[in-house]
Amino acid sequence: MMLAFVGVFLFVAFGAVTGASSWLEAWGIWGGGAYGAFLFFMALLVIPDLWIRGTAPVRFHRQRREVAFVVEHPGRRVFLPSPSAHLMYGFWFALFSISGGFVVFSLGFLGGEEELLGTTGIVWMAITHLVISPALAIGYVALYRGVRRLAGWRKETVFVPWEDVVAVATRNMAVTVGGPAGIGWQLHILPPDPERPGYSLAGAGIEVSVTSLQMAMMQWELIRRYMEEGAEAVPERADDYSVAWYKDEMARQRRRHEREGKPFWRYRLGRWMELAYFASWYTEYRVNHVLPKAIPKGWVQEWSRPLPEAEWAQPSAGLTELSRQVTAAYERGETFLDLGPVEERFGQSNAGEVPKAAYRSVPFSANVG
Structure with a gap:
């Protein structure tokens, strides 16, 4: 995940240096790339959440x-891909992320010599991003569940x-x-x-x-x-991978590094690159x-x-x-x-x-x- 963020960062940095003729265009390139990276990051969270919500419980x-x-x-066979299938999720995410990133990207060139989309095009792309794409995803989930019920x-x-x-x-x-x-x-x-x-x-x-x-x-x-x-x-319920566990682990690792005479900042930087604190917080969520x-x-x-x-x-x-x-x-x-x-x-x-x-x-x- 961090490699993906670094790749997006290098791409938009290269575009901002070589392809932007104004601060507005540079903002469009940076903003579009950053928004695309944000959507990619969210996709990594949404897919497991969908799987968890669809997991049958045991008590x-x-x-x-x-x-x-x-x-x-099971009932009769349903010839529709599951909403959680990689094909369907990839289609929805591609439509959602490309339309969103392209809106932000196009705003930077609005009114310039190399205008990518006019005002009308940007408005329709934004509507696709904010309304049409989510509606298609939600509607397909409802359709799939309804067809399965009809199929028994x-x-x-x-x-x-x-x-x-x-x-x-x-x-x-x-x-x-x-x-x-x-x-x-x-x-x-x-x-x-x-x-x-x-x-x-x-x-x-x-x-x-x-x-x-x-x-x-x-x-x-x-x-x-x-x-x-x-x-x-x-034993009592394990608190592993919670925020409290992360803080205790960092304190324990700090003491270990100090005892062994090793620089602790390298270990802390590695955990930061792995988004370990965020992972602990999101596990609790x-x-x-x-x-x-x-x-x-x-x-x-x-x-x-x-x-x-x-x-x-x-x-x-x-x-x-x-x-x-x-x-x-x-x-x-x-x-x-x-x-x-x-x-x-x-x-x-x-x-x-x-x-x-x-x-x-x-x-x-x-x-x-």
């Missing part, structure tokens, strides 16, 4: 011992018993003509299909990128201990303002309410015994990564699964559970 309820998943049931696509919330939930760690390798480019891990939390043992419900579940298999196992163990033992069994928009207001509101302790669901006898033995292993000093396959180690094996009744479900937008 854990330890007192009910249930997990609410969102399942999207629908979402519903499925309540899965906690002991049925499946966690899978997968390894992904990117392969290019030069060979393997990198390996990444992902933790998938999935609802199984009760009517088809061995399969998960289509269009449901979440995935989280992790750095290693061990990290995937630790993430899952934190969720398991929360559901089995309560919030007191897991996404958590507080973008993520909540992924669900309708009041989603499973009744189901999410706490229950009196007398009504709490209880674990099965087999799981209770496994949890007891795992806790005993912890008390002996073993770690989660040392345990290996828990069922095999403690003499239990999964019986062959058989089809059973479908899980309870409600429409995705319903407030009841």
Whole structure:
């Protein structure tokens, strides 16, 4: 991103020095380039936000011992590209950014010998930028969603018993003509299909990128201990990548550099070039303002309410015994990564699964559970 800004800066600087015959033209070149860079910067934020808002949520309820998943049931095939597809977003962004940058750029040459657009042309280009382009984007989103509804696509919330939930760690390798480019891990939390043992419900579940298999196992163990033992069994919510974390990290790095006799300003400059402070601030913004928009207001509101302790669901006898033995292993000093396959180690094996009744479900937008 910083390289893109530097490239735009050099381009407009070159144009201002060699191609501008007046301060007004120089302002048009600089302004058009700066506005284009600003729109490019905003595009890098909008694309992930659209993806986050379209991500189906998952909610854990330890007192009910249930997990609410969102399942999207497909209907007839829709021959329209998704609004979040790169093709559609690229078309919208190109129309929006080019028209905006060209308006500012043309203002610098208005009334000059090399006038690019007349007043009427600039007005229409500005209308395209401010009205027509956003209207096309919003209208296409509404059209796409309407067509999918007519084609029978629908979402519903499925309540899965906690002991049925499946966690899978997968390894992904990117392969290019030069060979393997990198390996990444992902933790998938999935609802199984009760009517088809061995399969998960289509269009449901979440995935989280992790750095290693061990990290995937630790993430899952934190969720398991929360559901089995309560919030007191897991650390408090991590504050990583918030503004407070960034300031603490800078203070820690300053002390480290001073202790090692290294200049701290180089490290600080590198973080500034990476827009690290802005990234921390925007992460907080996404958590507080973008993520909540992924669900309708009041989603499973009744189901999410706490229950009196007398009504709490209880674990099965087999799981209770496994949890007891795992806790005993912890008390002996073993770690989660040392345990290996828990069922095999403690003499239990999964019986062959058989089809059973479908899980309870409600429409995705319903407030009841």
